[in-house]
Amino acid sequence: MTEPEIQPAFRSGFVSFVGRPNAGKSTLTNALVGTKVAITSDKPQTTRTVVKGIVHRPDGQLILVDTPGIHRPRTLLGERLNDLVEATWTEVDVVAICFPCNEKIGPGDRRIAENANKLKKGIKRVAVATKTDLATPEQIGEHLMSIQALGQDLGIEWAEIVPVSSVAGDQVDLLAELLIKLLPEGPPLYPDGELTDSPEEIIVAELIREAALEGVRDELPHSIAVVVEEMRLREDRPENKPLMDIHAFLYVERDSQKGIVIGHKGSRLKDVGQRARLQIKELLGMPVYLDLHVKIAKDWQRDPRQLRKLGF
Template identity: 45%
Template structure:
């Protein structure tokens, strides 16, 4: 039961691709929910992470990085990020302290001007720049938009994240506890498992392959007699050449993807796991509405 004066609400993490939104979400929650990669546009859906204390609950939405889309999947990702602004109690706009302000940041601020939601500016990656550089970044933004708070942070090291949590609760309204105290995400296990597999593909492949991949968990069953979680998943790509790269010589690449993913799945779910991976080709799936719906990219959540 939530106590009197209990605070709760929804917080969007928004920003250009690769500014550290997923890393920050994982840092706030205290465990891996969103996949992390040095490649842009890693996040494709809104990843919900739940942070609960005795006095409040904040539900975080890690949105896809806002970028100029080049296919229907890109359109979906940008639309998802922008519509989120009207669904939350607070927006945290992340920028990268190591990069100059760009057109993407201006575009995000233009979208933010259309909503009444309070907005924080989070200057991320301050562990990678001097204090002077961080202050320059603050000066370059504070006159462009009426940010309620401007907070330098490091999502990677956790610097200033405790302060960020406190400030967030200052701005959330009184409300109910939406999720049980021990629940950290509202996504089903299949979704999280598929994301962990996709993360390994992102880590191990280059060029066009990471963006051409979708992962579908077709079967997930705990077999009591063997005390083993059995998972059958399919990695979809757009071309035969990508399939060959993902499988690798004598299956070495696919085995490595499976090994790394299985370790993370076992750590997350606390169960011995048998992971079976297949690679299939669906040509140009990122531009096919039916395939996007089949893979879970829909506007109706």
């Protein structure tokens, strides 16, 4: 008679992805979850909220906490985003620092690693070498050695150093497997099938902002904020033909920025609406009527009252 096979204990817990702006944190979160829960853009500081993506596996449940990029703040918004990250990573089981392979490790990376090293001992540190699809094998090898050297220099004992490409899908499953093993034993923390704990209104606002970020000038991305004022099913529609009505405002800081976002005869805003509508329809699983308007909130990134109004 054969012995029954002992199943490994189920594990669950929180992993915070941290790193400089544009280090690939949101793209990696989406790749691990298997669907879009965080917006992405090539503009730095795209992420402004803490987004939780939930990965369900037979051996465990991984709750990924995607955070804004840590940077030298130039505004009150920047200070608050940095505070948000540092408050978040004290409450997790694993801190995973993202080091993009297509860039050399710099002072910003070092500062983040130093802060991670000051966290309580029970929090494990993982290094993720992101964007391997943008680097040669030689560059990846040098990058991994630089991460190892940084750890030795700062006295960090990396639990893992993992190279991944979120875009190509290389080693994403391996990373999930390794992260699960670092979590404490425990039951699932979220119901099966739930992929994020972000309210739909927040995700919708972020999808609109993602569409608005595409193709704008370098100085404008930081000035755009989006608030969903109203979101509800249209009444008097048959059950098999639902329609979601969404009314949202895009806020900018100056009149000249308003003109850029709206575009010639409203062409740019119309384009933003069309792109956002497709993403929101996919998210909600139903057709969407999207009504967008642009408002000015003067210097909102530096104004505590305006920041509160916009949810920061």
